[in-house]
Amino acid sequence: MARRAPNILITGTPGTGKSTLCENVASTTGLRHLEIGKLVKSQQLHSGWDDEFDCLVIDEEKVCDALEDQTAEGGCLVDYHGCDFFPERWFDLVVVLQTDNTVLWERLEKRGYSRKKIQDNVQCEIMHVIVEEASDSYREEIVHVLQSSTPEEMEENVERLTQWARSWRPSS
Template identity: 80%
Template sequence: MPRSAPNILVCGTPGTGKTTLCQQVAEATGLKHINIGDLVKAQSLHSGWDDEFECLVIDEDKVCDALEDMMGEGGCIVDYHGCDFFPERWFDLVVVLQTDNSVLWERLEKRAYSQKKIQENVQCEIMHVIVEEATDSYREEIVHVLQSTTPEDMERNVEQLAAWCRTWRPSS
């Protein structure tokens, strides 16, 4: 049965504005915002802590199992830095946010990330790791890369995604 509302995945390097964008788009459209990091913590969908990367090690199978019914219903905007483990059938649009490296560095410093973690994330951004992951994992026509450096970028991205939701029609 086709979904009555779209599902959107918003991904990108930490600090690119995924959560803020998703919250604002959800508010503007009525989509349900699902922050995967929060879901993993709330439902213990992980296999412990990774000291080297200073983060929880998510159990991708458990995450997908927890999301299956919600994604089938539609109307979700999912927020996570990675994307390659989510089934392609879930998403009507995949958005990759990118941020200028100097701005990204400052944002991650404000989060009190270690220098190593900042360097790794900025390197990911420089190398377009998430863009490549998205284009390798999803149909080219549903992947869109959006700049997310300034407040004006954020405003434009919210407007663009809200407009896309208003015109979305289920595929047959």
């Protein structure tokens, strides 16, 4: 069954602006924003707490099971910092957001992240871990890296994704 609306994965290191971008694109396009972190908490799609990384340990299989029907319908903006466990067939576009390291550090500090968690995430950004993960997991032509350090870049990204979603047509 062909989707009537696209599915877009928005990924990137925590603090790169994924949720803000998704909220803005959802409000202009009518696509549904699926924030995986919130779904994991609300639907208990995890296997407990990881003290070392100060986060829930998601159960990737449960997450995929919970999203299967929604992604089959289309019209989803999936928002998560990891991406390699989602099936490639779900997405028409994969966007990796990147942020200047100083800006990222400040954003994570404002969230109250521990120094270790900030350092780990900034290191991840420096090493392009999420870009590599997306490039290894999805077709090259659907993966796009966008900068997300300034309000102007965020506005450009919202406009770019809104235009893309409006012009999307299902493949035959």
